[in-house]
Amino acid sequence: MSFAIPFNKPYFSGHETRYIEQAVRSGKISGDGLFTQRVHAYFEQQLGFGRALLTTSCTDALEMAALLLDIRPGDEVLMPSFTFVSAANAFVLRGAKVIFIDSTPLNPNLDAGALAALVTPRTRAIVPVHYAGIACDMDTVLAVARQHQVAVVEDAAHAIDSYHHGRPLGSLGQLGTFSFHETKNIIAGEGGLLAINDPKYGARAEIIREKGTSRSAFFRGEVAKYSWVDVGSSFLPSDIIAAYLWAQLENLADIQQRRRAIWQRYAHALAPLAAHGVGLPQLPAYATNNGHLFYLVCRSLAERTALIAELRHHGIMAVFHYVPLHSSPYYHPQHDGRALPWADHYGNCLVRLPLFYELTAAEQDHVAGVVLQFYQTY
Structure with a gap:
C-alpha cells in the first residue's frame, strides 16, 4: 500500500550526487578517501569527539566497541530492553550475557537509578541508548560506571546534534556510536560512526576497523609493511557513502x-x-x-x-x-x-x-x- 504521507522520506540536499561523482573521478572510492577524511574531521573538530571513525553501520560501530573492550564469554553488559537488537547483538556475539534495564515512566530511556543494584563483579560495560535523541541520565550512568570501573558505550544512533548539559551525546562515554541509516536526521543510506573519547582505544580501533591489520599505519608511512596484528573485520565504508554523508553534514x-x-x-x-x-x-x-x-x-x-x-x-x-x-x-x-x-x-x-x-x-x-x-x- 502506498501512503500519501509516508513515515519517512530520505533527505536530499542536491550536492550528494556531485560529491559522489567527485569521489568516483578521484580514483579512490574504497575506504578512507577524501570524503571519509572530511567526515572524520567534522566530528573531531566541530563536535569535539576525541577520534572519529566512519563505519558501514551503527551495528558495526557497536561491534567494534565490543571488540575494543575485549568482551569475553561470561562478561555482563547492562543496557535497556527497549532498544534495537544491534545494541545487544554486538556483545552477545562476543559471548557476553546481557542484563536488561527497564525504561522510565518519563521516557523510553533506561532507568539509571536501577543500574547500581544490577552491577556485579562480572559487569564490563553499560550501554545507555539515547532514545529519540533525548539524553539518558548520564550523570547517574557515569557515576555508577566510575564507582564500579566499568566502561560506558553510548548508543547515540538517534542522537546527532543532541546534548546533555551542553555536551554532545556520544562524547560522554569512553565510546559512542552513531547511525546514518536513511531514517536518521543525517543519512548516507546506510552508515555509522564510532566516536573514541578515551585515547587508549584509538590505535587499536584503527587496526580492528582494518581487518585486524596495520594497513592504515602502513599508508601513513609509519611501518614498512602491514600485517595481521589483531582481531578485526572490514568495518570501513566506501568513500561513496562518505561523499553522500558529507553533503548532509554541510546542511x-x-x-x-x-x-x-x-x-x-x-x-x-x-x-x-x-x-x-x-x-x-x-x-x-x-x-x-x-x-x-x-x-x-x-x-x-x-x-x-x-x-x-x-x-x-x-x-x-x-x-x-x-x-x-x-x-x-x-x-x-x-x-x-x-x-x-x-x-x-x-x-x-x-x-x-x-x-x-x-x-x-x-x-x-x-x-x-x-x-x-x-x-x-x-
Whole structure:
C-alpha cells in the first residue's frame, strides 16, 4: 500500500550526487578517501569527539566497541530492553550475557537509578541508548560506571546534534556510536560512526576497523609493511557513502532547524492529548531535542492498533517501534526473569508519527487532525 504521507522520506540536499561523482573521478572510492577524511574531521573538530571513525553501520560501530573492550564469554553488559537488537547483538556475539534495564515512566530511556543494584563483579560495560535523541541520565550512568570501573558505550544512533548539559551525546562515554541509516536526521543510506573519547582505544580501533591489520599505519608511512596484528573485520565504508554523508553534514544546521520546527509543531498541536492520558515526549532539564522522532504513548495495545489503522485509512503511515529485547524469542529464555513493565508498556503502546524534512505544514495538520479526531471518539 502506498501512503500519501509516508513515515519517512530520505533527505536530499542536491550536492550528494556531485560529491559522489567527485569521489568516483578521484580514483579512490574504497575506504578512507577524501570524503571519509572530511567526515572524520567534522566530528573531531566541530563536535569535539576525541577520534572519529566512519563505519558501514551503527551495528558495526557497536561491534567494534565490543571488540575494543575485549568482551569475553561470561562478561555482563547492562543496557535497556527497549532498544534495537544491534545494541545487544554486538556483545552477545562476543559471548557476553546481557542484563536488561527497564525504561522510565518519563521516557523510553533506561532507568539509571536501577543500574547500581544490577552491577556485579562480572559487569564490563553499560550501554545507555539515547532514545529519540533525548539524553539518558548520564550523570547517574557515569557515576555508577566510575564507582564500579566499568566502561560506558553510548548508543547515540538517534542522537546527532543532541546534548546533555551542553555536551554532545556520544562524547560522554569512553565510546559512542552513531547511525546514518536513511531514517536518521543525517543519512548516507546506510552508515555509522564510532566516536573514541578515551585515547587508549584509538590505535587499536584503527587496526580492528582494518581487518585486524596495520594497513592504515602502513599508508601513513609509519611501518614498512602491514600485517595481521589483531582481531578485526572490514568495518570501513566506501568513500561513496562518505561523499553522500558529507553533503548532509554541510546542511546539518538547516536540517536540524527544520526537524525541530516540525517536532515543536506536533508538540503544540497534540498537547490536548495529555488530558486523555496519552503520553507525549518529555525532555528532562539536562537534555535537548534534536527533532529525531515524535511519538505518542497510547493507553493500551488495542488503542495503538486502532490509531495506526485509522491513520492508515487516511493515507498516513505511522509505525510502532521495538519489541522489548527481554521478551524476544531469542533472548527471553536467557533473561533473568525480572519484570520490566515500562519496557513492555512502550513496546505495546508507543507509536511514531511521520517526521521528515519535506513534511509540509498542511500534511502535518492532516496527521494531527486525524489523531485528535480519533481521540474524540475512542
